[in-house]
Amino acid sequence: MIQVYPASSRFEYDKGWLKGGHSFSFAEYYDPENVKFGPMRVCNDDVIAPGKGFGAHPHSDMEIISIILSGRLRHEDSLGNVAVTGFGGVQRMSAGTGVIHTEHNPSEHEDVHILQLWFEPAERGKQPSYATGEFDTAALDGALLPVASGQGLEGVTDMGQDMTIYLSRLEAGQQIDFKQAVGRRVFLFVIEGELAVSGAGENVVLGRRDTARITEAPELALTASSPVFYMLVDLP
Amino acid sequence: MAEPQQDHERILVKHAVTGRMFVNSGTDDVTYELERSGEDGSCVLSIRGIAPWLAEDIRGVQRELNVFHFEEPPGVPPIKHWFYVGEHDVSYEEATSTLTIRTGAEITYKPDEYWA
Numbered sequence: 001m002i003q004v005y006p007a008s009s010r011f012e013y014d015k016g017w018l019k020g021g022h023s024f025s026f027a028e029y030y031d032p033e034n035v036k037f038g039p040m041r042v043c044n045d046d047v048i049a050p051g052k053g054f055g056a057h058p059h060s061d062m063e064i065i066s067i068i069l070s071g072r073l074r075h076e077d078s079l080g081n082v083a084v085t086g087f088g089g090v091q092r093m094s095a096g097t098g099v100i101h102t103e104h105n106p107s108e109h110e111d112v113h114i115l116q117l118w119f120e121p122a123e124r125g126k127q128p129s130y131a132t133g134e135f136d137t138a139a140l141d142g143a144l145l146p147v148a149s150g151q152g153l154e155g156v157t158d159m160g161q162d163m164t165i166y167l168s169r170l171e172a173g174q175q176i177d178f179k180q181a182v183g184r185r186v187f188l189f190v191i192e193g194e195l196a197v198s199g200a201g202e203n204v205v206l207g208r209r210d211t212a213r214i215t216e217a218p219e220l221a222l223t224a225s226s227p228v229f230y231m232l233v234d235l236p
Numbered sequence: 237m238a239e240p241q242q243d244h245e246r247i248l249v250k251h252a253v254t255g256r257m258f259v260n261s262g263t264d265d266v267t268y269e270l271e272r273s274g275e276d277g278s279c280v281l282s283i284r285g286i287a288p289w290l291a292e293d294i295r296g297v298q299r300e301l302n303v304f305h306f307e308e309p310p311g312v313p314p315i316k317h318w319f320y321v322g323e324h325d326v327s328y329e330e331a332t333s334t335l336t337i338r339t340g341a342e343i344t345y346k347p348d349e350y351w352a
Binding site: 025026059060074 | 321
């Protein structure tokens with residue numbers, strides 16, 4: 001089954017310093033029918049203005065992934081970690097029994113655009129930890145590139161859940177096939193462009209900021225209707 | 237040892253994902269007692285004046301609670317204490333309208349010492 005969530009159905013926000021959309025219930029947006037997809041709890045498409053960000057606040061028992069699409073994001077936490085990451089970088093915080101952190105845009109001129117993703121961990125109550133990872137942005141072209149994974153992929157930022165986050169860029173007409181194992185879920189998010197998705201006897205087209213939640217589709221064909229940049233999350 | 241509530245201090249119980257405020261002792265008609273009981277940093281927070289429906293809401297998301305104790309003396313930066321709440325650590329006694337939260341790890345932080 002392919003369930004499409006058009007960009008227009010997202011909860012959009014504009015606080016001046018922070019603009020974007022929530023794909024799941026978050027902050028002031030609460031829809032009891034849209035709280036999670038498997039362990040996936042949050043997908044925030046955030047644009048943070050220069051010099052602005054989130055002050056010190058706690059997290060626990062959540063795997064938090066920040067994918068930087070443009071600009072730079074600075075992270076600081078109570079574990080002593082400080083990191084500044086740009087495009088091609090991923091920040092992973094396994095909040096476990098608790099961590100305090102801040103996130104802000106250190107630039108004086110440039111917005112930072114991030115996808116922030118929260119996932120329930122496979123195991124609660126673990127020691128908190130933080131890591132950054134990098135990927136080769138050229139390797140996104142024509143491929144599904146894993147950028148964070150709890151499935152033991154070598155050279156990929158690890159996380160505490162049986163899942164993998166992929167990014168991909170395709171030229172118009174290029175196709176990638178993805179095999180969805182039995183009982184697994186796929187979350188698709190189109191960052192830019194247009195993606196045709198076929199599987200389980202269904203055909204849909206996703207535009208910019210559209211998402212889809214897919215189950216029971218063993219063979220997925222992902223075809224770029226136009227040049228497309230998208231994220232695929234393979235979930236339990 | 238039990239610490240009765242003080243002026244310029246308050247406790248907050250919030251949902252970690254939506255930020256929904258369940259309890260704010262600074263504005264709500266509740267009283268609380270915070271007992272730092274264990275050498276492991278665990279605490280027992282007892283809040284009186286909690287309606288049954290609110291207790292039910294809190295217990296419904298007890299895996300995702302942010303529990304805070306704020307010290308906010310005038311003229312100086314606040315000190316915040318955040319407490320980890322485990323899976324089966326929230327109970328309610330309707331006869332006394334008391335919600336009891338047994339917390340795990342405590343993190344004390346001063347927001348002004350971070351970027352803000």
